[in-house]
Amino acid sequence: MRQENFAKYILANPKNKKQAAQLTSSNSLCGDLFKLKINSKSKVVKIKNKFDYDVAELSEEKSKLIKLWTNKDLDVIALLSCVFYCEPQSKHSAEFLIIAYPKQQAQAYENFVSRVSEKLTRGSRPDICLDEFECKEIVKSNGAFKITKFLKAPELEKGTVILKNKQSFMEKIIEAGRQRKPGCYIASIFFFLFVIILIVLFIFNLR
Numbered sequence: 309m310r311q312e313n314f315a316k317y318i319l320a321n322p323k324n325k326k327q328a329a330q331l332t333s334s335n336s337l338c339g340d341l342f343k344l345k346i347n348s349k350s351k352v353v354k355i356k357n358k359f360d361y362d363v364a365e366l367s368e369e370k371s372k373l374i375k376l377w378t379n380k381d382l383d384v385i386a387l388l389s390c391v392f393y394c395e396p397q398s399k400h401s402a403e404f405l406i407i408a409y410p411k412q413q414a415q416a417y418e419n420f421v422s423r424v425s426e427k428l429t430r431g432s433r434p435d436i437c438l439d440e441f442e443c444k445e446i447v448k449s450n451g452a453f454k455i456t457k458f459l460k461a462p463e464l465e466k467g468t469v470i471l472k473n474k475q476s477f478m479e480k481i482i483e484a485g486r487q488r489k490p491g492c493y494i495a496s497i498f499f500f501l502f503v504i505i506l507i508v509l510f511i512f513n514l515r
Contacts, residue, residue, distance in 0.1 A: 314377065314408040314443075315436035317389060317459075320355055320364035321401050328400040331363040331391060334482050338474050339429035341421070342386040342404065344374055355386055355404065364402055377408040384408045385421065387428055389473070396467040403462060407438065419451025431474030433459040 322328035330336060336357045345354040345362075353371040355364045366374065377384050386404040393400050405428065409417035427434045435457035436442070446453045461473070 312439070314382070314438040316373075316406050317403055317433070317462075318366065318370050318406050319401055319403055320366050320370075321399070322364050323362070327362050327364060330357060330361040331400060331402055332471060334479050335359050335361065336363050336388060336391075337429070337479055338388050338390070338431070338472055339425040339427075340388050341425065342388060344384055344386055344406075346375060346378060364404075374406065380408075381411060382408040383411050383414060383417070387421070387425055389428055389433060390462060391471045391473075392464070392468050393471050394465065394468045400471075405434075405436070407436070409438070409443075413447045416447045416449075416451045420446045420453055421451075423451065423453075423455060427455060427458075429475045433461070435459050 322331055336342075340358060342358070342363070343356045343360075345356055347354075351368045351371060353366045353374045354362050355366070357363050374384055384406065386406050389403040389405050391400065391402045405424065407417075407421060407424070424434050424436065434455045436455075438446075442453065461470070464470070
């Protein structure tokens, strides 16, 4: 009997321009943890960023899967993997890694999700298979289960480009400031200024 995998990369679409703006802004970073808003009166599950703004919605089919996992008394979270833009359709979309895990082992899985988030931050797409074997290893290692397999970049339809699939340098600076990490924030600013000075000197020497 095939074991169910409780980790899936799923596409979601902004409902309107306001959601698309949040999705593409620095409020929504690759590797960030997103909340899934389930409403019993709605057929679709909404995805909210850490500032509690709606950024996208899942299809009815995928929403049924999320509701099924939730009904199994599992915690279900989403991590942003990629953001796309389709020029012919003038439409944004995003890929999220949806992960479900038992509430009883929340600490181990939160540790593991943190490791997954770090990979997504750097532009990698971990190949996660939360079957019985991996789940046991995650709990046994308290979330230190080593991630060794990665997926290729998603295939794109004609006219579609990847807007972001990792955290940029500027996004990391902004995030350091938000988290009030003065050391990282100041060091990043100095590095940024150093790069600008090097570029200016290079241009000046070309004259």
